[in-house]
Amino acid sequence: MSGNKSGIITKCLGGLYTVESPDGIYECKARGVFRNRGISPYVGDIAELQDGVIVGIAERKNCIIRPPLANLDQLIFVVSTCSPAPNYLILDKFIAIAEYKGITPVVVVTKTDIGDSRPICDVYGSIGIKVIEADYSDEASIQAVRELISGKISAFTGNSGAGKSTLLNAVDPQLNIPTAEISRKLGRGRHTTRHAELYKLSGGGYIADTPGFSTFETNRYDIIRKEELAGCFREFSEYTDGCLFNDCAHVCEKGCAVVEAVNEGKIPKSRHESYCTMYEEARQLKEWEIK
Numbered sequence: 529m530s531g532n533k534s535g536i537i538t539k540c541l542g543g544l545y546t547v548e549s550p551d552g553i554y555e556c557k558a559r560g561v562f563r564n565r566g567i568s569p570y571v572g573d574i575a576e577l578q579d580g581v582i583v584g585i586a587e588r589k590n591c592i593i594r595p596p597l598a599n600l601d602q603l604i605f606v607v608s609t610c611s612p613a614p615n616y617l618i619l620d621k622f623i624a625i626a627e628y629k630g631i632t633p634v635v636v637v638t639k640t641d642i643g644d645s646r647p648i649c650d651v652y653g654s655i656g657i658k659v660i661e662a663d664y665s666d667e668a669s670i671q672a673v674r675e676l677i678s679g680k681i682s683a684f685t686g687n688s689g690a691g692k693s694t695l696l697n698a699v700d701p702q703l704n705i706p707t708a709e710i711s712r713k714l715g716r717g718r719h720t721t722r723h724a725e726l727y728k729l730s731g732g733g734y735i736a737d738t739p740g741f742s743t744f745e746t747n748r749y750d751i752i753r754k755e756e757l758a759g760c761f762r763e764f765s766e767y768t769d770g771c772l773f774n775d776c777a778h779v780c781e782k783g784c785a786v787v788e789a790v791n792e793g794k795i796p797k798s799r800h801e802s803y804c805t806m807y808e809e810a811r812q813l814k815e816w817e818i819k
Contacts, residue, residue, distance in 0.1 A: 532576060532578050533549050533551070534549060534575065534576050534577065535547040535575060536572065536573070536726070537569055537570065537571050537572065537574075538553075538727075539571060539726070540569065540571055540596070540724065543558075545582060547575050547577060556577060556580055556582050557581055557582070558581070558582040559582060559583050568596065570588075570591055570597055570724075571595070571598070571724045571725065571726055571736065572591075572597050572598040572600065572681055572736070573585050573586070573588065573598045574599070589630070590629045590631055592625070592683075596724060597724050599681055600631045600683050600736075601632065601681050601682060602633070602677075602682045603625075603626040603633050603634070603682075603683050604635075604676075604683065605633065605636070605685060605686055606638055606685070606687075606690045606691060607635055607636070607648055607686060608637070608638045608639040608643070608686075608690040609637060609640060609648070610642060610643035611639065611643075611689065612687050612688075612690065614647075615687065617801075620798075620803070620806070624757065624760035624761065624806065625760075627760040628756065628760045633657055634657065634658045634676065635648065635657055635658070636659075636662050637659065637660070637662065638694075639690075639691065641663065650796075651799065654763075654796060655795075655799065656763075660673055662691075662695055662698075664698060674699050674700070674731060677729060677733055678732050678733055679732045679733045681733065681734050681736075682734070682735050682736070683735070684735060696727075700729050700730055702730050703729075751810075751813065752810060753810060754777070754813075757807055758778050758786070763795050764795070764803075767785040767786045767794075769785075771783060771784050771786065772784070777807060778803070779804050780804075786800070787800075
């Protein structure tokens with residue numbers, strides 16, 4: 529390979545980058561100058577290649593830190609109705625990160641045949657987040673997921689055992705992503721996904737299958753300061769200006785229009801509870817942790 533080319537980084541493993549360009553797929557290393565500047569090429573980056581080496585990275589529209597992914601159009605959260613039961617706090621933490629990063633959050637509900645999907649649909653549908661109920665006996669519901677990801681760069685994440693890999697393989701059988709049975713002893717799946725990788729979809733676009741999330745991993749994506757947190761809860765926006773005080777924390781203050789909206793059922797209670805937990809966690813963060 530000679531001359532300058534550009535392409536999308538689809539895989540990074542052990543310092544080797546797989547770059548897909550219009551005229552072929554290349555295995556490349558990155559020029560040492562990146563390390564000196566503290567820059568690491570991410571999966572999803574548009575890379576400039578010269579003689580088989582990555583020499584430049586186009587400006588990113590967004591990125592998440594772990595797993596290192598750039599230029600995402602949407603973050604799709606796979607949530608099962610049961611086994612494991614939905615963890616609204618973890619889900620809300622990830623949705624807040626997506627909102628903070630300017631990535632469209634989407635919720636896909638699995639195991640709708642053995643559990644009740646209505647509570648999830650009611651909460652997230654009511655705040656304007658797209659919710660799709662995946663039912664493998666109903667091809668139309670799987671087709672809805674296909675259409676959602678066509679031509680876009682999407683990352684799928686969710687509790688281990690929620691059925692990400694099963695869903696992705698149903699959406700595009702050519703992906704052939706390895707799946708693992710749920711460990712009955714632990715009640716959650718074994719981690720079948722070890723690194724970030726973009727899979728090309730037969731219908732156009734790419735998807736990243738990321739490791740299952742847990743309580744400990746949200747801060748790896750990014751850290752949101754307490755002052756910025758309310759802006760990551762989209763349903764708060766029409767009420768925040770109505771608060772009695774400009775610096776209202778929207779937790780339990782008198783004259784808080786957000787709290788009033790929660791009490792009146794206009795904002796889902798579980799969402800506000802997640803916000804309060806996250807606000808307290810953000811309040812306790814030390815400055816060095818944010819940096």
